[in-house]
Amino acid sequence: GESVGLHLxxxxxxxxxxxxxxxxxxxxxxxxFIWYKQESGKGPQFIIDIRSNMDKRQGQRVTVxxxxxxxxxxxxxxxxxxxxSAVYFCAENGVTFGGGTRLMVKP
Amino acid sequence: DGGITQSPKYxxxxxxxxxxxxxxxxxxxxxxxxxxxDPGQGLRLIYYSQIVNDFQKGDxxxxxxxxxxxxxxxxxxxxxxxxxxxxxxxxxxxxxxxMNTEAFFGQGTRLTVV
Numbered sequence: 001g002e003s004v005g006l007h008l009x010x011x012x013x014x015x016x017x018x019x020x021x022x023x024x025x026x027x028x029x030x031x032x033f034i035w036y037k038q039e040s041g042k043g044p045q046f047i048i049d050i051r052s053n054m055d056k057r058q059g060q061r062v063t064v065x066x067x068x069x070x071x072x073x074x075x076x077x078x079x080x081x082x083x084x085s086a087v088y089f090c091a092e093n094g095v096t097f098g099g100g101t102r103l104m105v106k107p
Numbered sequence: 108d109g110g111i112t113q114s115p116k117y118x119x120x121x122x123x124x125x126x127x128x129x130x131x132x133x134x135x136x137x138x139x140x141x142x143x144x145d146p147g148q149g150l151r152l153i154y155y156s157q158i159v160n161d162f163q164k165g166d167x168x169x170x171x172x173x174x175x176x177x178x179x180x181x182x183x184x185x186x187x188x189x190x191x192x193x194x195x196x197x198x199x200x201x202x203x204x205x206m207n208t209e210a211f212f213g214q215g216t217r218l219t220v221v
C-alpha cells in the first residue's frame with residue numbers, strides 16, 4: 001500500500017549540545033542541496049543551502065558539510081535548543097527529498 | 108504578502124469519493140509540486156508541474172490527478188482509485204525544477220478517510 005515505508009530515525013540530544021544530522025543522496029550529478037526543518041503539522045521550511053562547488057557553508061548556529069566523493073551531506077546545529085526539535089530533511093536540487101531525521105532535544 | 112496557501116487544513120472523505128485539495132501561490136513561481144507524507148515518514152512526490160498546462164507524474168501518482176490551468180493554482184484530486192488516501196498532503200512551489208532554488212511549502216492538508 002501507499003503508506004508502506006520506514007519510519008524516520010530519531011536523534012536525541014541534550015539541550016546545549018551540538019547535533020549532527022546526516023543525509024546520503026543518490027544522484028552524483030546533483031549540484032544544489034537544501035536542508036529543511038519541518039515542525040509538527042506544518043510544511044518544511046528552508047534552513048540552509050549549499051552548492052556543489054562548496055564543501056562547507058555556515059549560517060546562524062547551523063553548518064552544512066558536503067562530501068561529493070561519498071554523496072553525503074551533514075547538518076550541524078550548535079548549542080541545540082528545545083525549539084530545534086523537528087524533523088530535518090535534505091533535498092537534492094531543492095525539491096527531491098531524501099530520508100529525514102527526527103531531532104528531539106531534551107531540556 | 109506572498110506565499111503559498113493550501114485549503115482546507117483538514118478534510119474528511121468517505122470511501123469511494125473523490126476529493127480535491129486546493130493549492131494557490133502568489134509568488135509568481137513556474138514550478139509546483141504535490142507531496143504525500145504518512146505519519147512518521149518522509150515526503151514522497153505525487154505530481155509536479157514546471158509550467159502552465161503541463162505536469163508530470165512523480166513516484167506515487169496512481170490514484171491521483173492534477174491540473175495546471177493557471178500559474179497560480181495546482182489542485183490535486185484524490186480519486187476513489189487511491190486505496191489508502193489517509194495522509195498529510197503538502198504543496199510546494201519554486202522558480203523551476205532545474206533552477207536550483209528553495210521550495211516554499213504550504214501548511215498542508217490532512218486528509219482522513221472515514
